[in-house]
Amino acid sequence: MSAYLEFRHVTKRFPGVLALDDVSFTVERGTCHALIGENGAGKSTLGKILAGVYTADSGQVLLQGRAIAPTSPLAARELGIAMVHQELAFCPNLSVAENLSLGDLPRRAGFIDRSALRSRARAMLATIGADINPDTIIGTLSTGREQLVQIAAAVGTGAQIIVMDEPTSSLSAAETADLFRLIRTLKARGLTLIYVSHRMEELFALCDHITVLRDGRHIATEPIPATQPARVVTQMIGRELRAHTPTHLVRDLGPVRLDVKNLTSGEAFANISLSVRAGEIVGLAGIVGAGRSELIQAIFGLDPEVSGQISIDNQKLSLGSIEHALAAGLGLVPEDRKRQGLILGLNCRENTALAALPLLTRLGFVRRNAERVLATTYTQRLRVKTPSLESLVAGLSGGNQQKIALAKWLARDCDVLLIDEPTRGVDIGAKAEIYQLLDELACEGKALLVVSSELPELIALCRRILVLRAGQIAGEVPRASFSEATLMQLMAGVPAAA
Amino acid sequence: MLARLRVFFRFQESGLLLVILALGLLLTAFAGKVRTPVFERAADGTRSRVFTTDATGERIPLSVEKNKFLNAQNLAQLAKDTSFIAVMAVGMAVVIIAGGIDLTVGAIYALASVVGALVLHRYGAEGLATTSSSILGIFLGAGACLGVACLCGLFTGSLIVALGVHPFIITLGGMAIFRGIAFVITKGQSVGAFPAAFRDFVRFEIGDGLSFVPLMTMLVVLMVGWIFLSRLAAGRRVYAVGGNELAARFSGIRVERVKLGVYLISGLCAGIAALLSLGYYGAATSGDGQGYELNVIAAAVVGGASLTGGRGSALGVVLGALIIQMISSGIVILGIDQNYRQIIIGSVVIAAVVLDQLNTWLSRRRLSAAAH
Known part of the structure; x- marks a missing residue:
């Protein structure tokens, strides 16, 4: 009996790069199949070949034993394969209903049949139980809800295989939980999901099988219960990754370098007081929208509305001025390197x-x-x-x-570094190098305030972690009490379990 | 040899130089011959025709046969025509690299011209201030011309910074306002009769009719523009703001100051071109420089300045201006109907942008190949 979906010797070459090199593996029906690998390993390329965005140079993709070679996303749709993209899959200026029928608008005498449009959209959204008004303009939806519309479009048009490319990269924790619940429902209905990601925890929580790619080559396909994260990491990077223990933690701290008192800015955050000493790495945790980036941008002088007091090395800093912040020795590594960095x-x-x-x-x-x-x-x-x-x-x-x-x-040569998401979208090898660098900087006596959505990152790096919730400091956790559970509870505002 | 060739091709402006060379060869080949009279220059600097006496004792004017394109006079003319546009194009390049656009240059050129002309007229033969020194008048006139141009640039620049409106809109409005002011203060009349020393200076010629001053001015503006953009920290900031305004702000660059500066520079360049035209033509009206903004933008774009910002060079846009002028004069030389001029120039601009995109695509392919 042939497998449900099979990749057979798939090879894809881009100018100067061999993106996929003779990749073969099978996917079972009704499972969630993870594709993991470092940046450039070829995982997205493979997903896109399945969804008809690219075509393979050689090799075959077989669906229930029959070779398929969709030459466009539309052709893939007709085969029952859909892809959920990270961003900009829709026209942001049109409504949910219009976007859902964009390729095939219902018409009556040449005019758009608005009621048919709306009911069709409602039916599609209902297939995944999404509670979204079809008249909402797509651009006003959050990324998470826009993704739901994409999934509704896929399921509503009868897709049997859904490829998801890094679906949680910009979702809040609550949205991620909703998405996972939906994925489990779809799986129970017999749909097959190809889940491209490099977030290990997610894959182990969600998927049934995992395929590891490295430099375009297939390394392993294993059922999740038969492997562990450490093994997958080794497969991904092709060598053992030594757990890096920061050396700055054992050193004595210097004087306070960054001191923030009662910093307040409109709706974003209020009454924030914190300090970072020389040689210290302090983490700033919080869910999306808690005001983390706003806070450190305000410290850097990017927020003209801010009030309160900031001192660097006991010198008062005039607020809302990047020039003064720079002169005082502040530096900001922003969240989005392509847009801001x-x-x-x-x-x-x-x-x-x-x-x-x-x-x-x-x-x-x-x-x-x-x-x-x-x-x-x-x-x-x-x-x-x-x-x-x-x-x-x-x-x-x-x-x-x-x-x-x-x-x-x-x-x-900044003395106080504010770092927003130091390793977002960075592969594991570079991540380890960046952690080591931050450690070295702390050892040199610099003060670091690090914002991150990845709790393991903060837990590994920091001496203490401040948790922001809805623009307020919800708590401070010293290294001795670090655990994801403690931090999550503070972030979400749930009282600690008894 | 091959390595040296490769270096040449990696040099940004090499493509433009090749185009100029090709255009020059084409025009020389197809221009045909023309008979031109021979002049001689007397000791006092006046030019007069040269005559010979034939067998019957009659004086006949001497003439020689020359290539219509490749002759000293035509090239001198080309150099002068290019100077005006190229000077403005350097300013425009700075604005475009910073991610902006300046439609006011033609109008600033007109306003600066007429203001300068009014001052110069006062100190000229028919002016009221004939008693005072004409040198003082020339300096005052030049100062007024450049000063007004800078003020206009500052005006548009500060509006763009203060209102945060797209520069296209602000400079579209500014274009009408400046030209309107020029019309109001001259009542649409031409202003002339400047101190003779001023005209003599700008029209000073060397060789066979080569106007020395406009050409030198262009070269100086080109040099200063090139040093500004490639060697000064201020120039680096212009590229940074045009390349990514937000990242520039996050790097501690005062984006507003940079933006204000680039419109000031563009205004100043328009003022310099206006000053040259005052000296060269000896008169100014509010209708001067009509449509120059489009020629100048075309020169900048042909010269490789990217309208999305962050890319371009001073030398590139000057070569761009030369290409546009060569095509303009080529149309005359080849005897093509003048009415086709607009169509041809328009096509060239579009072709240049398409070629540029092709080049970007090719280099991106090369980049991605090198990164892996």
């Missing part, structure tokens, strides 16, 4: 030197040698992999881009 059209040298530019200037001229030396020093220290300093950062991998975003502030 880097100038993609400039090269590695220019990006690394950007924040330090005032220090590299003589009579208005950029001192080119000093600039080159500075950029070389920090790209080497962070082990940035780039063909040359003159290569555009747009061409680097996510991990190397993140390193440049960090190097920019190291080059400025």
Whole structure:
């Protein structure tokens, strides 16, 4: 008997890269099948071949023993295969109902039949039990709810296989829980899910099988109960990952470097007081919308409405001014490196030197040698992999881009670093390097305030963790009491279980 | 040899140089010959025709046969025509690299011209201030011309920064306002009769009719623009703001100051071009420079400045201006109907952008190949 879905020697080549190299494995019907691998391992490419976004150069995809080769997402839809994208799958300016029927608008005498449109959308949303008004404009929905509309579109048009590409990357904890419940329901109905992700915990909670890809090659396909996270990590990176124990934790702390008192800004957060000492890494946890990024951006002077008091090394800082923050030795590595952190059209040298530019200037001229030396020093220290300093950062991998975003502030020699999501979208190897770097920085006596959505990251790195909830500090957890459960309870505002 | 060729092709402006070379060869090949009279320059600087006496003792004017395109006079003319547009295009490049657009340059050119002209007229032959020194008048006129242009640039720049409206809208409005002011203060009349020394200076020629001052001005503006954009921290900030405004702000760059600065620079460049035209043509009206903004933007785009911001160079846009002028003059030389001029220039602009996109796509492919 042939498998439900089978990949047989699938190979896909992009200019200069072998994205998939002779990949073969099978997927069982009615299961949730995880595809995992580092950035560039080929997991998204494989999903996109199944969904007709790309076509394979060689090899076959067999559905119930029959070779299929969808040449477009529409062709894949007709075969019962749909893909849920990370972003921008719909026209944000149109309503849910209009988007759900976009390819095939119901018409009466040339005019759009609005009532048919609405009832069709309602029926589609009902198949997954989503409570969304079909007249809502898509752009006003949260990412999580937009994803539900995408799933409704897939299920409502009779899809049997749904490919999900990093579905939880921008969901809140509650939305993620809803999504998981829905996925389990769909599985029970006999649908097959291909779940592309690199969040290990999720996969182990949700999936039945896991396929690991590395550098485009198939490494293993195993049932979840037969493997463990550590084994999968080893398969993903091809070597043992040593658990990194931060050395800064055993050192003595210096004086208070960053001191924030009663910081308040409109609706975002109120009465925040915190301090970070030299040599300390303090974590800032909280669910999406708790005000974490708003808080550290306000400390950095990006919020003109803020009130309260901030001192750096006992010097009062005037609020709402980036210039003063920079002069006082603050640096901010923002959450979204492509939007806020880097100038993609400039090269590695220019990006690394950007924040330090005032220090590299003589009579208005950029001192080119000093600039080159500075950029070389920090790209080497962070082990940035780039063909040359003159290569555009747009061409680097996510991990190397993140390193440049960090190097920019190291080059400025900041004493107090605010870091928002230090390893988002960064592969495991680069992650370990970034953790080690943050540890080194703390050992050098810098004060670090780190925001992260990944609790294991904060637990591994920090000396203590502050939890933000709805713009207030809900609690402070010292390292001795670190546990995901404690932190989650504080984040969600649930009283501790007895 | 091959390695040197490769370096040349990686050099950003090499494509433009090749296009100029190709255009030059084409025009030379197809221009045909023309008979032009021979001039001689007397010791006092005046030019007069050269005559010979034939067998019957009659004086006949001497003439020589030249290539219609490749002759000193035509090239000098081309250099002068390019100067005006190129000077403004350098300013426009700075604005475009910063992610903006400036439609006011033609109107600033007109307003700065007429204000400068009114001052110069006062100190000219028919002016009221003939008693005072004409040198003072020239400096005052030049100052007024450049000052007004800078003020106009500051005006649009501060509106764009303060209101946060797209620069297209603000400069579209500014364009009408500035030209309107120019019309009101001159009542639509042409203003002329400047101190003779001023015209003599700008029209000073070397060789066979090559206007030295506009050409040198263009080269100086090009050099200053090139140093500003590629060597100064301020220029780096222009690229950063145009490349990613938010990331620039997050890096501690005062984005508003950069934006204000680029419109000031663009205004100043329009003022410099206006000053050159005052000296060269010896008169100004409120209708001067009509449609220049489009030619200048076209030159910048052909020269490789990206309208999405963050990309472009001073040399590129000057070469872009030269290409546009070569095509304009080529149309005259080849005897193509003048009415086709607009169509051809428009097509060239579109073709340049398509080529640029093709190039971007190719280099991105190369990039992704190199990254793996």
